[in-house]
Amino acid sequence: MSTARDAVGGGLRPEGAPRKGAAAAAGAALEHAGVSRSDAERLPDGRLKRVTRSYVVRGERPDPRHAQAWEKHADRLVVEPPRTTEPLSVDPAFRFDAEAVFGRRAPLVVEIGAGSGDAVAAHAAAHPETDHIAIEVWHPGAAQIVSQLAHAGLENVRVMEVDAARAFATMFQPGSLAEVWTFFPDPWPKAKHHKRRLVSPALADDVVRTLQPGGVWRLATDWADYAWWMRDVVEACEGLENPYAGERPSPEDPAGADRGGFAPRFDERPLTRFERKGLGVDRTVRDVVGRRV
Numbered sequence: 001m002s003t004a005r006d007a008v009g010g011g012l013r014p015e016g017a018p019r020k021g022a023a024a025a026a027g028a029a030l031e032h033a034g035v036s037r038s039d040a041e042r043l044p045d046g047r048l049k050r051v052t053r054s055y056v057v058r059g060e061r062p063d064p065r066h067a068q069a070w071e072k073h074a075d076r077l078v079v080e081p082p083r084t085t086e087p088l089s090v091d092p093a094f095r096f097d098a099e100a101v102f103g104r105r106a107p108l109v110v111e112i113g114a115g116s117g118d119a120v121a122a123h124a125a126a127h128p129e130t131d132h133i134a135i136e137v138w139h140p141g142a143a144q145i146v147s148q149l150a151h152a153g154l155e156n157v158r159v160m161e162v163d164a165a166r167a168f169a170t171m172f173q174p175g176s177l178a179e180v181w182t183f184f185p186d187p188w189p190k191a192k193h194h195k196r197r198l199v200s201p202a203l204a205d206d207v208v209r210t211l212q213p214g215g216v217w218r219l220a221t222d223w224a225d226y227a228w229w230m231r232d233v234v235e236a237c238e239g240l241e242n243p244y245a246g247e248r249p250s251p252e253d254p255a256g257a258d259r260g261g262f263a264p265r266f267d268e269r270p271l272t273r274f275e276r277k278g279l280g281v282d283r284t285v286r287d288v289v290g291r292r293v
């Protein structure tokens with residue numbers, strides 16, 4: 001389906017989807033009530049309903065070099081799924097067909113919230129035998145990933161601009177993924193915002209369904225409170241086991257100084273801007289791994 005960039009939200013708007021009229025008026029009313037457009041979802045009848053998202057839609061434009069790379073390479077490197085009426089959505093009937101996209105059968109790694117794509121690009125270069133999908137909702141980030149892939153001549157990565165928290169439930173076939181990565185997701189540190197956290201029991205259920213037996217979900221954060229949260233989500237998820245249960249305990253852990261449950265640093269993850277920033281203010285970076293049983 002072709003799309004156009006939404007002038008209001010900065011996201012993708014299916015061609016022909018209403019931009020003005022009743023829905024816009026409803027949106028304006030919600031915005032007037034202090035709800036930003038990124039916290040509203042348009043129903044098929046044009047009304048808007050309040051939703052909780054793990055991101056805030058920012059209207060930033062990509063760096064011109066990245067925009068140029070997007071223009072030139074998106075046809076090849078970006079997978080544009082059919083959408084519902086919502087930007088960043090995926091039609092629930094859509095299934096990602098890795099063999100058709102990559103032209104081969106290979107282990108598939110999906111990064112949720114890939115940022116500027118440093119981790120996925122490094123892994124793709126080191127593992128030409130593995131295919132990758134970089135999922136990102138922030139268009140300047142997605143454009144930077146495309147630019148990075150084109151520059152490095154990497155053909156084993158595709159970029160998708162979708163809200164993974166919603167798309168994971170339907171987009172991937174059960175048992176089709178070797179690994180899922182969620183590195184340094186936005187921490188949403190205030191208690192009233194915890195419901196926005198990307199890592200949640202609902203996402204864990206979707207991830208475990210898509211992982212092949214023995215497949216792993218790798219997570220990392222520099223926020224202590226989010227690290228306990230990630231560990232708890234992984235350990236509570238039926239179908240996932242924590243291979244590092246009890247390891248690397250911490251005296252500040254509210255679940256107990258002996259509890260632990262943290263993995264060694266994933267040595268294939270390059271030091272990204274977000275990890276460097278956390279280390280720069282003396283935060284401890286913790287990794288969590290969930291393995292599909």
Ligand SMILES: C[S@@+](CC[C@H](N)C(=O)[O-])C[C@H]1O[C@@H](n2cnc3c(N)ncnc32)[C@H](O)[C@@H]1O
Pocket residue numbers: 054055112113114115116135136137138141162163164165166182183184185186198272273274275
């Ligand atoms: C703090 S950044 C970390 C980026 C990268 N993982 C790294 O370590 O450099 C978190 C990223 O997750 C993206 N994100 C947040 N919610 C998302 C969602 N529901 N689906 C896909 N990406 C999301 C944000 O746009 C942002 O780029």
